[in-house]
Amino acid sequence: MAHEEKKLKLYSYWRSSCSFRIRIALNLKGLKYQYIPVNLLKGEQFSPEFQKLNPIGYVPVLVDGEIIVSDSFAIFMYLEEKYPQHPLLPSDLQKKALNFQAANIVCSSIQPLQNLAVLKYIEEKVSPDDKIPWAKLHIEKGFEALEKLLKDHAGRYATGDEVFMADLFLAPQIHAGIKRFNVDMAKFPLLSRLNEAYNELPQFQNAMPENQPDSPSA
Amino acid sequence: MAAKDGGEVSSKLVLYSYWQSSCSWRVRFALNLKGISYEYKAVNLAKGEQFSPEFEKLNPLHFVPVLVDGGVIVSDSYAILMYLEEKYPQRTLLPTDAQRKALNLQVASIISSSIQPLHMLSILKYTEEKVGPQERLLFAQTNIEKGFLALEKLLKDFAGKYATGEVVCMVLLEFHLCS
Numbered sequence: 001m002a003h004e005e006k007k008l009k010l011y012s013y014w015r016s017s018c019s020f021r022i023r024i025a026l027n028l029k030g031l032k033y034q035y036i037p038v039n040l041l042k043g044e045q046f047s048p049e050f051q052k053l054n055p056i057g058y059v060p061v062l063v064d065g066e067i068i069v070s071d072s073f074a075i076f077m078y079l080e081e082k083y084p085q086h087p088l089l090p091s092d093l094q095k096k097a098l099n100f101q102a103a104n105i106v107c108s109s110i111q112p113l114q115n116l117a118v119l120k121y122i123e124e125k126v127s128p129d130d131k132i133p134w135a136k137l138h139i140e141k142g143f144e145a146l147e148k149l150l151k152d153h154a155g156r157y158a159t160g161d162e163v164f165m166a167d168l169f170l171a172p173q174i175h176a177g178i179k180r181f182n183v184d185m186a187k188f189p190l191l192s193r194l195n196e197a198y199n200e201l202p203q204f205q206n207a208m209p210e211n212q213p214d215s216p217s218a
Numbered sequence: 219m220a221a222k223d224g225g226e227v228s229s230k231l232v233l234y235s236y237w238q239s240s241c242s243w244r245v246r247f248a249l250n251l252k253g254i255s256y257e258y259k260a261v262n263l264a265k266g267e268q269f270s271p272e273f274e275k276l277n278p279l280h281f282v283p284v285l286v287d288g289g290v291i292v293s294d295s296y297a298i299l300m301y302l303e304e305k306y307p308q309r310t311l312l313p314t315d316a317q318r319k320a321l322n323l324q325v326a327s328i329i330s331s332s333i334q335p336l337h338m339l340s341i342l343k344y345t346e347e348k349v350g351p352q353e354r355l356l357f358a359q360t361n362i363e364k365g366f367l368a369l370e371k372l373l374k375d376f377a378g379k380y381a382t383g384e385v386v387c388m389v390l391l392e393f394h395l396c397s
Binding site: 066072 | 278279290291292294296297300305317321326327328330332335336341344345357367371
């Protein structure tokens with residue numbers, strides 16, 4: 001029974017917002033998993049073992065028996081199909097598309113521009129002082145887009161009154177924006193309200209960076 | 219098939235597209251593979267047509283492509299592809315095998331999240347201004363190569379005639395922008 005419960009393994013880094021998305025999904029679906037930390041600051045993503053799992057060296061990676069899935073979007077879709085309890089996509093096609101669109105704004109237009117590799121590049125090639133302003137600029141640009149996109153559709157959560165994919169992608173990005181990049185949330189009333197709603201949910205709280213086994217405060 | 223001048227058009231599907239937009243190209247490719255007729259509506263990005271009040275109503279983010287399917291409006295190429303795959307399941311673009319399906323999505327993500335955003339014009343301009351003119355190309359090349367190297371490794375055990383087997387899948391739709 002214990003073996004069955006821990007069949008799922010998640011390679012994750014405490015602070016990785018992409019990993020955070022999947023931790024929320026696993027929690028919402030009631031899926032137990034073994035947490036395997038990959039310390040990105042120490043370069044553990046470049047180890048031969050990890051490279052075998054994911055040649056691009058990113059977390060998260062999900063291992064489910066024989067199946068290895070990398071990339072949070074792909075992992076999300078895999079979980080949604082394999083473990084349909086607590087669906088994380090609405091059945092209505094328009095609303096579903098909206099969720100994909102919101103998730104993609106985060107994972108293509110915001111997060112890649114503030115991830116570790118890019119920040120390192122700016123630190124080395126431009127200046128350490130430029131890191132935060134750079135990240136803040138791109139996050140705020142993305143947040144402006146999300147405010148516009150969601151304003152006629154949001155309910156208690158991003159696309160209505162239930163938690164769906166958009167929320168899983170939004171919550172970690174908002175968290176990172178606030179905790180690490182000095183984003184002025186006063187400019188984003190909808191996202192601020194959503195963030196408060198997320199903070200009330202135990203499945204989101206348990207998935208937060210500071211609550212992970214590899215968090216420095218753990 | 220597509221009609222530029224209002225010839226034989228579908229009354230249902232409309233694609234707002236720009237000829238040079240790689241994101242629009244992905245969707246055109248998908249529509250063609252699935253044999254779906256559509257009306258092509260050009261949005262001239264160079265002339266700023268994406269900021270017109272009419273287009274703003276369709277997509278307040280001012281991006282192409284936008285698909286209009288009867289009462290449903292879908293923006294963002296990834297979202298459009300997923301919508302088409304579900305609504306028009308003929309000629310599937312995602313394998314049924316879970317591992318291969320995941321691989322397609324991962325490769326699509328690598329291109330749309332890890333490669334393409336890093337060679338957007340605004341980013342390249344930044345590297346040019348802050349680091350130097352030679353940096354622009356170097357930065358773009360480095361990120362594209364990093365992504366391609368990863369893709370080579372990822373796909374080498376799966377590739378058949380096309381990226382993940384014998385059938386053109388979603389991943390191919392994403393490759394164009396970098397080739």
